[in-house]
Amino acid sequence: PLFIPDTLSGTIFNLTAQNSTKVFYTGFNTPTHGYNGNFLGPTLIINNGDSITLNVTNTLPVPTTVHWHGFHVAPKNDGGPHQIILPATTWSPSFRMLNQASTFWYHPHGEGKTEIQITRGLAGMIIVRDSAEASYALPRKYKVDDFPLIVQSSVFDILKQFRTGSHADSILMVNGTMNPYLQVPKQVVRFRLLNPSADRTYYFGLSDSSSFHLIATDGGLLSQPFTTNRIRLSTGERAEILVDFGADTIGQQKYLMSYASELPRGIIGADSVGTSTIVIGDGYYNNPLNGANFNILRFDVVAPTASPVTTIPSSFAPLIPIPTASATVTREIHFSPDTAGQNGIDAFVEGGFFMNNKSFHMDSINEIVYLNDVEIWTLTNGTMVAHPFHIHDIEFFVVDINGIPPPPQYSGLKDVILVKPNDTVRFITQFKTFADDSVPYMYHCHLLHHEDEGMMGSFLVIDTSLTGISEIDLSSTIKVFPNPTSGKINIFTLKHKITSISVLNMMGETILNNSFRPVIDLSAAPNGIYFIEVKTEQGIVSKKIVLLK
């Protein structure tokens, strides 16, 4: 039977990341991680508007982080790579739940450690409730007519230990259960689909190809249910669907499937990715799931529950996308392989992928956004593989995909969007509520090894209305990045009038002196440590920087 995680609710949530084992194969104790258990974690149920505290204790022997994927929270509460939870410590972010009702999830986001920790079991679902969603006649009795379905594909080695960095992920699990079945009542049932797999995209459908109803995507309910027989879900995405078993007979069986044979080339899970001339040496083309239609979960129809939901609502509250004319800033994020010509599918096989020709660095800031700005971001994919783009802090509306308005599945609020090879995806969003001049948010590819390998960037949200910065704050309000740099250095300040900038080498010799320019270039200087002296009307700030070409 399908395992259904327990729930935690209220306003204080205690999670312990722990080492454990689980018997997936008789006679083998597979080393696992879990939150409050041996694999995956409890489903958190949170009400919009509540002030909550999440106490996360790390009993693992290694550092971890916990990111609340999809939440609109301050960067210090976000659980990205900068909010490290050391072994034997507890991290306790507190914040008000600002997201509207939807399905979210939590997972580690440590620098370079996301894939291994999620694969071993650190992931859990979050259900946010609100009064708007509660006003519709929808199934919402957890484990009765509302079920979490966390669909993962994994690789086990000969000792039945999880392997990462492989495309031989042929073992499917739902909520950590292999070959699962679920008794479903003969009525309308809600499923919350989450794909936390390392890189596989699923193309969900029912085995009789009958229709179901997509009601919500990453950020909440659509304007109206979208009736379809296929839903594509890449890593990180969520979808809520209603399946009407009312016309089925008791005892009938059908399957939730992935129709991966219908996925276009370039999406991981399809029959082919990359160029045909690149040989993927890690099992992609031997993996029976790739390009195949396969069963994921068997449904066994049983008698209806008391007071069942029997109809599909005709509409929800209309979604009003932000008008594109209100955007004042546009940015482009371009995906590229690290070396010209290496258009393979993976970092560990062919080298990494970049965003705007850069790899993630903990101490660099890639983009600076101003609080309350409405921005349009254009994502372009110059690689041979599809990458699911995810951004923290905000939810966005897709403006268009290759110039065409989004299909119904992408018409609602999103925080992940799959960008196929050669696609151009534009989204619009507003960076509201939270600003922090030193703790960044992340945007990245949600393929777990791409994120680990640095296909990620950071952005600060800056509140320019801040006044009265004291001299003590001077140093922290002047940013010099990236650090290390390969030559170009950006100098950024919130408030201070910069009068001049000098660069000194380790011997204290001035190698550059100018009136203020926001970008200086050290690419002609030898590699080493330099001091950037920024003179302002409030005083002088010196920043150390590493030049590494």
Ligand code: C2O
């Ligand atoms: Cu689901 Cu930045 O992550």
Ligand code: CU
């Ligand atoms: Cu990627």
